[in-house]
Amino acid sequence: MTMAITRAKEEGAKAVICASTGNTSASAAAYAVRAGMVCAVLVPRGKIALGKMGQALVHGAKILQVDGNFDDCLTLARSLSDNYPVALVNSVNPVRIEGQKTAAFEIVDALGDAPDIHVLPVGNAGNITAYWKGYTEYAADGTAARTPRMWGFQASGSAPIVRGEVVKDPSTIATAIRIGNPASWQYALAARDESGGFIDEVTDRQILSAYRLLASQEGVFVEPASAASVAGLLKAAGEGKVDPGQTIVCTVTGNGLKDPDWAVAGAPQPVTVPVDAVAAAEKLGLV
Numbered sequence: 001m002t003m004a005i006t007r008a009k010e011e012g013a014k015a016v017i018c019a020s021t022g023n024t025s026a027s028a029a030a031y032a033v034r035a036g037m038v039c040a041v042l043v044p045r046g047k048i049a050l051g052k053m054g055q056a057l058v059h060g061a062k063i064l065q066v067d068g069n070f071d072d073c074l075t076l077a078r079s080l081s082d083n084y085p086v087a088l089v090n091s092v093n094p095v096r097i098e099g100q101k102t103a104a105f106e107i108v109d110a111l112g113d114a115p116d117i118h119v120l121p122v123g124n125a126g127n128i129t130a131y132w133k134g135y136t137e138y139a140a141d142g143t144a145a146r147t148p149r150m151w152g153f154q155a156s157g158s159a160p161i162v163r164g165e166v167v168k169d170p171s172t173i174a175t176a177i178r179i180g181n182p183a184s185w186q187y188a189l190a191a192r193d194e195s196g197g198f199i200d201e202v203t204d205r206q207i208l209s210a211y212r213l214l215a216s217q218e219g220v221f222v223e224p225a226s227a228a229s230v231a232g233l234l235k236a237a238g239e240g241k242v243d244p245g246q247t248i249v250c251t252v253t254g255n256g257l258k259d260p261d262w263a264v265a266g267a268p269q270p271v272t273v274p275v276d277a278v279a280a281a282e283k284l285g286l287v
């Protein structure tokens, strides 16, 4: 996002616009305010996690809730940027991809080479497109000896690439990837095919199970959409698609505090105690 805002600033834009399921708007709002630009945000009404809306609000973005889904918001954002003096900073902006691809550079730099497999959640498909671009460029200039297989996972209720058709009314608890007509669809197919990978789906139940496993066993609190990558890897492993000794990278895309509803739902209520060590020890099972 910082690349897109920087380019918009360089070109003299006074305002930027994005459609968002929440995270793109949060970063657009932050970078825009730092650059002294107005940030307009189009979000699907009632479908944005509070933590993400809070970020856009605190950075002073102009937020419009649209009676439609993310795909409708992106159509509207494209139309506004085509007809009014406002720069579009969604991942359809190629400068966004140029910035995002450097995440693949960082992985190769850290590991010493590309992993065998890279697993990602897929929503608007900018990430899988950008990572693949980064990996192929590092391989082309010899910085990496190979490229990984790209495995993408969509939520079952929002899996247009898996189904091969637009999903008009996408649904999933993973709000960030509730997208029925990904803008970078063709690039995602190219990443899949050129890398020898695949794009599959995971159910909300599988996403929540991976979400809880990451939090309870790894100490990593992600938002539900992020857990789609780990859910997908577990699914693939269960299908015998993972070989021992392989280096596998899962991108977990968002912090859990942004969309904490599922962390709280169903969790036990905290126990109340007086200011008394014995009572506290009893409740903690220490005696």
Ligand SMILES: Cc1ncc(COP(=O)(O)O)c(C=O)c1O
Pocket (backbone or CB within 6 Å): 021, 023, 024, 091, 121, 122, 123, 124, 125, 126, 127, 128, 176, 177, 223, 225, 226, 253, 254
């Ligand atoms: C937390 C999170 N995970 C995954 C994604 C999917 O990334 P992409 O839209 O680039 O496919 C998004 C955005 O869509 C996101 O906000």
Ligand SMILES: N[C@@H](CCOP(=O)(O)O)C(=O)O
Pocket (backbone or CB within 6 Å): 019, 020, 021, 022, 023, 024, 025, 089, 090, 091, 092, 123, 124, 125, 126, 176, 177
């Ligand atoms: N998850 C994204 C949706 C896609 O936005 P993009 O501009 O990265 O394609 C969001 O947070 O809005």
